[in-house]
Amino acid sequence: xxxxxxxxxxxxxxxxxxxxxxxxxxxxxxxxxxxxxxxxxxxxxxxxxxxxxxxxxxxxxxxxxxxxxxxxxxxxxxxxxxxxxxxxxxxxxxxxxxxxxxxxxxxxxxxxxxxxxxxxx
Numbered sequence: 185x186x187x188x189x190x191x192x193x194x195x196x197x198x199x200x201x202x203x204x205x206x207x208x209x210x211x212x213x214x215x216x217x218x219x220x221x222x223x224x225x226x227x228x229x230x231x232x233x234x235x236x237x238x239x240x241x242x243x244x245x246x247x248x249x250x251x252x253x254x255x256x257x258x259x260x261x262x263x264x265x266x267x268x269x270x271x272x273x274x275x276x277x278x279x280x281x282x283x284x285x286x287x288x289x290x291x292x293x294x295x296x297x298x299x300x301x302x303x304x305x
Contacts, residue, residue, distance in 0.1 A: 200284030207281050208232050216266070216278040216305065218294050220285050225259045227266045227294050229278060239273050241266040259290035263297025270303060277304045 185193070209215025209232040219226045228240040241262045243249045248265060249258035270278070278298075285291045299305070 196284040198284070203281060203284065207279050209279060209281075213277050213279055214238055214275060215281050216298065216303070217281040218283050218285065218291050220283070220290050221254075223254050225254070225262055225290050225294060227262055227298075229266065229270050229273075229275060238275065239266060239269040241269060254290075256290055256293045259293035260297040263294035264301045266294070267298040267301030267303045270298075271301075276302070280305045 207215060209230050211231050211233060214229045214231045217228050217230055224243040226240070226242040226244070229238045230236070231238055241248065243253040243258045243262055245265075248261050249255075250261075252258060270276075280295055282291055282295075287295070295305075
């Protein structure tokens with residue numbers, strides 16, 4: 185990894201730690217964490233008290249993203265799938281954790297799709 189790439193990664197991790205000081209998921213209102221890589225996007229709903237992932241969705245899964253896996257359409261599909269799985273698990277409200285990424289583009293597409301599918305945050 186180049187020095188510039190390492191600096192960008194470290195800055196994102198610092199931002200994420202700063203956000204995580206405030207954002208804490210509970211059993212009644214778990215944390216919806218989003219991770220964006222260059223090729224894929226992942227989202228999980230996590231109960232931080234018990235330390236377990238309740239539901240997850242990713243563009244890696246077959247059939248989730250028709251076409252590319254690193255575009256807004258794929259992120260929208262992941263958000264919708266995550267919200268459907270959360271509803272099936274009995275989760276209505278979450279707190280959003282953007283993972284140190286800007287709330288823009290694919291990260292915002294996941295959040296908007298989850299809201300449209302019925303999650304509250």
